[in-house]
Amino acid sequence: MHEQRIRKAEDADLQEIIRVWKSNIKTINTASDIADLFHSFKKYFFVAVATSADTSFEDRVIGFVGGAIRGGHGHISGIAVDKEYRMKGIGKDLLKVAEHEFIAKGFDKVTLEVRKSNRGAIGFYEKHGYKFLYIVKGYYADGENAIVYEKKI
Numbered sequence: 093m094h095e096q097r098i099r100k101a102e103d104a105d106l107q108e109i110i111r112v113w114k115s116n117i118k119t120i121n122t123a124s125d126i127a128d129l130f131h132s133f134k135k136y137f138f139v140a141v142a143t144s145a146d147t148s149f150e151d152r153v154i155g156f157v158g159g160a161i162r163g164g165h166g167h168i169s170g171i172a173v174d175k176e177y178r179m180k181g182i183g184k185d186l187l188k189v190a191e192h193e194f195i196a197k198g199f200d201k202v203t204l205e206v207r208k209s210n211r212g213a214i215g216f217y218e219k220h221g222y223k224f225l226y227i228v229k230g231y232y233a234d235g236e237n238a239i240v241y242e243k244k245i
């Protein structure tokens with residue numbers, strides 16, 4: 093049987109984090125942008141791995157959350173779960189561990205940006221207590237607006 097668990101990201105996870113990030117998030121972040129974030133804020137990166145009792149099956153990264161510190165508070169730079177593993181609560185668990193790490197470090201809020209068209213992620217964040225803050229016009233390279241969300245933790 094396959095299960096999923098969440099753990100802190102390690103250096104060896106970076107290539108898989110880049111894969112999950114670039115294949116699930118409409119982003120202009122290059123692999124080297126993602127690597128820079130990872131090296132600056134590794135403490136706030138977690139991965140979801142699919143594991144199996146069958147030892148011939150290697151643990152595989154199927155999701156990640158990338159936290160950061162921005163302007164003296166917590167920030168979610170990216171979160172994604174591979175399509176076939178979505179809607180099982182993995183996104184929720186990833187968001188929780190990042191939020192707990194921010195709380196442990198004494199931060200009292202978390203912010204994030206999301207594309208205005210990303211209804212799925214917006215529904216997900218609102219469900220988890222994130223509140224609309226403001227719109228940043230043309231935030232993304234293709235001209236799309238970003239919505240900034242905030243959660244008090």
Ligand SMILES: CC(C)(COP(=O)(O)OP(=O)(O)OC[C@H]1O[C@@H](n2cnc3c(N)ncnc32)[C@H](O)[C@@H]1OP(=O)(O)O)[C@@H](O)C(=O)NCCC(=O)NCCS
Nearest residue numbers: 116170171172173178179180181182183184212213215216
């Ligand atoms: C956002 C994302 C990480 C959520 O991961 P997930 O593992 O599917 O999330 P969960 O299973 O914990 O979902 C929890 C809740 O969020 C909501 N939700 C998640 N995906 C949703 C979607 N596509 N549409 C509407 N609601 C959604 C559901 O209400 C769900 O509630 P439920 O548990 O009562 O069914 C995932 O959809 C994803 O990788 N999306 C693509 C990447 C992306 O857009 N990331 C955000 C921008 S950085």
